[in-house]
Structures are given as structure tokens and as C-alpha cells.
Amino acid sequence: MLLEDQHPHNKSIMVAVLGAPNVGKSSLVNVLLGTDLSVVTNKPQTTRNKFHCVLTVDRTEIVLVDTPGLHKSSQEFNKRLNEQAREGTEGADLNLLLIDISRDVLTQFVEFKENIDLELGPTWVVYTKADKVENAEKLPLAEVTEKAKEILPSIEKWFLISNKEGTNIHELTGAICDRAEPGPHLYPNGDISNKNQRFFVTEYIREQAFELLKDEVPYEVAVVIDEYKEVKSKTDPESFESHISASILVNRPSQRAIVIGSSGSMIKEIGIRSRKKIEVMTGGPVHLNLHVKVSPKWFKNNFVLEEIGLPRAKDSARVWRKK
Ligand SMILES: Nc1nc2c(ncn2[C@@H]2O[C@H](COP(=O)(O)OP(=O)(O)OP(=O)(O)O)[C@@H](O)[C@H]2O)c(=O)[nH]1
Ligand SMILES: [Mg+2]
Missing domain, CATH: 3.30.300.20 (K homology (KH) domain)
Structure with missing residues (x-):
């Protein structure tokens, strides 16, 4: 009998969701999952632990790793939050770096680079909160992303999304699925998280x-x-x-x-x-x-x-x- 997790058409990808506090990481995870699994509030530093959230599209398993927002701090507690975010990148095939376009964009890249303090693998920039900025699609995000590549050379492409309105979520999901490699599923039994x-x-x-x-x-x-x-x-x-x-x-x-x-x-x-x-x-x-x-x-x-x-x-x- 063919084991379900070894089906020849199975694909899998692990995607770390990274960025500063309050940029919309957990909201994106929930929108991609289609359920409110991860906690979201209007206050920064809501998420404190890294954890897996699993979504399956046809035969492609997407393991999203939600992480705490990276920020500068000398306090022990915050250092541990940042460590969770760094560890969230371990084993990831792809990183999504979320940047809030209603705040200063380039500063977020600079601060992210300082706070992650790691060589990152392939990274896609996801500009969030498009609904908060008028004519967001007219912003020169292609040029901004080119500048950001000087700070983070592992950036490959970018998306402009709104978690609130669902803008471009479908495109992002499709691109992630296309990026997934053939291989067995990490969660073949239908678990939706590694946390209980x-x-x-x-x-x-x-x-x-x-x-x-x-x-x-x-x-x-x-x-x-x-x-x-x-x-x-x-x-x-x-x-x-x-x-x-x-x-x-x-x-x-x-x-x-x-x-x-x-x-x-x-x-x-x-x-x-x-x-x-x-x-x-x-x-x-x-x-x-x-x-x-x-x-x-x-x-x-x-x-x-x-x-x-x-x-x-x-x-x-x-x-x-x-x-
Ligand atoms: N207008 C708008 N608000 C958003 C969007 N995405 C997230 N938010 C809001 O932004 C706030 C922070 O969202 P979270 O998803 O908790 O952000 P986070 O990056 O996970 O934050 P931390 O866990 O604190 O690092 C919440 O009030 C969300 O409702 C969006 O696309 N548009
Ligand atoms: Mg969060």
C-alpha cells in the first residue's frame, strides 16, 4: 500500500514568517490558513513563541512558521523572543519578510538586518497593510526592493498584500506552492500545528x-x-x-x-x-x-x-x- 505521505505527487515547503512587531505576521498566517489559529491584537509583541501552522493545497503542504516580531532590546525576555524568531528560520526553505507600508519602509529593512543577525536563505518581501495607504499599488515598491537587496541580498521577489481585504493572498499562496519541492509531508496525519x-x-x-x-x-x-x-x-x-x-x-x-x-x-x-x-x-x-x-x-x-x-x-x- 502506498503511504499517503509518500505519494509521488506530494510537495512540501517550510516558510518562516518574519518581520518587526505588529506588521501583520500572525494575521497573514491566519489568512493563509483560513482560520484564526494564531493570536492577533493591535498591540506589538503579541506573538511570543515560534510555531508551525500547516496548510495543505491539493498535494502541497505549506508549513508556516509564525514568529515573534524582531526588535532591539537588552531585556532578557525580549532577547528570548528574538531568539524564537531567529530559530524560526532554521530549516525554512523560504522566508517571508513582512514590511508594513504604512510605516517607514527602508528603516524596517535596516532594523530587520540588524536584529536578525543571521545569513538568511531565499527571502520574499511581503509589503503589508496595502489597504491603509491610498493608491498603494502606485508606490515605487520595485525600486524600494532593489535598494533593500543591497541590505539583504537574499531577497528574490516581492508582493503587496492586505490581510484585511485579502488582496493578492491568492497570488502569494500560488507562488509558495510553485516554489515547493517534491517530497514527503512533515504532518501527514492532518495536524494543523506542532503546538498542542x-x-x-x-x-x-x-x-x-x-x-x-x-x-x-x-x-x-x-x-x-x-x-x-x-x-x-x-x-x-x-x-x-x-x-x-x-x-x-x-x-x-x-x-x-x-x-x-x-x-x-x-x-x-x-x-x-x-x-x-x-x-x-x-x-x-x-x-x-x-x-x-x-x-x-x-x-x-x-x-x-x-x-x-x-x-x-x-x-x-x-x-x-x-x-
Ligand atoms: N489595516 C490592516 N491592518 C492589518 C493588516 N494586517 C494586520 N493588521 C493589523 O495589525 C495589527 C497587528 O497584527 P498581527 O498579525 O498581530 O501582527 P504581528 O506581526 O503578528 O505582530 P507581533 O506578533 O506583535 O509581532 C492587528 O491589529 C491587525 O488587525 C492589514 O493588512 N491591514
Ligand atoms: Mg504575531
Whole structure:
């Protein structure tokens, strides 16, 4: 019998999605996938981990690697985010470098080059947010891209897209498929990510915390799962419900009060909104129990950082000595 992942017409390609914070990387991943898997907010540094999102077009598997936005920072936490982005390029056959055309374009290339600090393989520039600029298609993007090649010689071609309006998404998908080489699929069993449901539960809770909280609070929030159980439904023994307890970690007691909100209104809203998205993912009812815990300077604590999938970076400043 012919194994499905070894079908002679199978093709596969791994594509790293890179760029500064807030340029629309996770939005593009979701638009290509056709589902809201990756978290998107209007605040920069929403994505904290690199991970695979899998899309299959006919016999071509496209493994998209969403990554955190690359930026300059001397803080340990941000260094680990940048490291995730750099690691996202490992094994990639193609890099998509996203550039927001509603911001200064050449500066983004220069800063990207400084922050990635790696020799990149084949790279396509994807200019995003075309809908935000009037007559965007008339911008001299061909000339700009030529200049950008002096900074990043691995650039091969460019696209102008809008995630919001779907402009040129079809063309981009087609070009990626054409670029894929014959070979077995990395995810032959139909998995759509290399991260499990626990990961996405923490992401969907954090996404709502990011959306609803202001100032520094979203950046000083992390989410960890305390308990995750699938139990048979009492009303319908054929189906399952998820019982999930999670903690929202904050840095200071004052932030705990903010995340709880007056009479618990904020934590209730975070719970209601994130539960809806978790239920879509699990396909069944979810009982979500949220707690807020003060964990001072959790973003400098190696154990917490490891737990939320941010291991030490090559340029980590601190040496975590054993006692
Ligand atoms: N108008 C417009 N807004 C967009 C477009 N693409 C993304 N956005 C918005 O830009 C913001 C950031 O989008 P994300 O997809 O989270 O950006 P990101 O690059 O993944 O950001 P980080 O994870 O923080 O690095 C969100 O408010 C999106 O709705 C687009 O094509 N047009
Ligand atoms: Mg993102």
C-alpha cells in the first residue's frame, strides 16, 4: 500500500514568517490558513513563541512558521523572543519578510538586518497593510526592493498584500506552492500545528488580556495551565467537555487588582471571550477557571520562561546558576 505521505505527487515547503512587531505576521498566517489559529491584537509583541501552522493545497503542504516580531532590546525576555524568531528560520526553505507600508519602509529593512543577525536563505518581501495607504499599488515598491537587496541580498521577489481585504493572498499562496519541492509531508496525519491545545488555550486567554488591558499590564502578563481535563459530558456520554484551570501571572499586586477588575468584571470578560475561542478549537463545552497570581519579575525567572516556551537565548545575559 502506498503511504499517503509518500505519494509521488506530494510537495512540501517550510516558510518562516518574519518581520518587526505588529506588521501583520500572525494575521497573514491566519489568512493563509483560513482560520484564526494564531493570536492577533493591535498591540506589538503579541506573538511570543515560534510555531508551525500547516496548510495543505491539493498535494502541497505549506508549513508556516509564525514568529515573534524582531526588535532591539537588552531585556532578557525580549532577547528570548528574538531568539524564537531567529530559530524560526532554521530549516525554512523560504522566508517571508513582512514590511508594513504604512510605516517607514527602508528603516524596517535596516532594523530587520540588524536584529536578525543571521545569513538568511531565499527571502520574499511581503509589503503589508496595502489597504491603509491610498493608491498603494502606485508606490515605487520595485525600486524600494532593489535598494533593500543591497541590505539583504537574499531577497528574490516581492508582493503587496492586505490581510484585511485579502488582496493578492491568492497570488502569494500560488507562488509558495510553485516554489515547493517534491517530497514527503512533515504532518501527514492532518495536524494543523506542532503546538498542542494547551498552548493555544494559554494563547487565547493571553490574547484577550492583551486586547482588554492597557499600558504596561499586557506585557507583564503570562498564562500558565494549572489543570486540563477532558471529562465525559453528564448530559451526553458520547461527548466530552474540557475542564481547564489557568493562572494569569502578573508582576505586581496592583496589576492583580487591574486584571481582576471591579467586582471581578475584567477577569470575567477575559474568561467569557477566551472560552468562546477555546470552545471553537475543542469542539465542545469548556469550563474555564481563571486565577490571577502575583509572580514578581516572572519575565526574569528562568523557570517561568521555560514553562511558557521561552528557553535561554544565545545572547542571554544572565547565567542561571544552580544553588
Ligand atoms: N489595516 C490592516 N491592518 C492589518 C493588516 N494586517 C494586520 N493588521 C493589523 O495589525 C495589527 C497587528 O497584527 P498581527 O498579525 O498581530 O501582527 P504581528 O506581526 O503578528 O505582530 P507581533 O506578533 O506583535 O509581532 C492587528 O491589529 C491587525 O488587525 C492589514 O493588512 N491591514
Ligand atoms: Mg504575531
